[in-house]
Amino acid sequence: MNLEAQIQLLIDNAPHDGITRQLVAAIAPALGAIARKLRYSQYYILQSLQQDWVLTTLSNRANPQLEKRVIYAFPTLQDVSLNSSAGLDPQLIATVVPVVNILFQLVALEPVDSIVFFETPGTTTNAIEVPRSDLQNLIQKQLQQNRFQKEIPPDIA
Known part of the structure; x- marks a missing residue:
């Protein structure tokens, strides 16, 4: 799914509470700007059951x-098992997640400092780190341009 379709789906799935859809639409350009710097439209995230x-x-x-606390985003399913103990732990699974959703979730993931996107299959030497604080600052600027409130709601994602 391309980035524009991911963004539209994120907006379409936002709650119809009068403000959340507008907020998601307002921050969409910030999410898209970061997503366009990444090589893949979806990544594999390791998660618990x-x-x-x-x-x-x-x-x-x-x-x-x-x-610092990070979440790794892998370009292929094979990279998850090459670069983690996922294959050894039956309590962990790798799930493919659209890149826009990963970035959107990062906004609300309080204990997370960054997401590390591995950009080249088979190696961990080429990675892009997206700090949560940088994403929040970019979103804050986007909201100010759209004259929204100064604080991002903690439960937006």
Whole structure:
């Protein structure tokens, strides 16, 4: 599914509560701008059987007290098993998720610092990290341009 169709589906599936659809439509250009920088229109996300996305905590080598929590997005199903212990844990499954939905969910994923999109099948050396704070700032600017409220509702996604 192309990015425009993903964005339209996201808008169409937003609650009909008088504001959420307008908010989703207003932030759609920000989601699209980031999605266009990525190579694939969908990625595989590792999740639990309860459909919670699997978080990986990374520590800074020079300063182990500095940590960040990331979600990995893989370009192919084979990459999930090559780059994680997913195949060894029957409680984890890989699910394909449209890139626009991944970015939209990132807005509301409080414990997540970034999503790391692996861009080349078979390797983890070519990745694009999308920090949640950068996405939120971009969305905030988009909302201000559209004269929406200054704060993103915490339950938008």
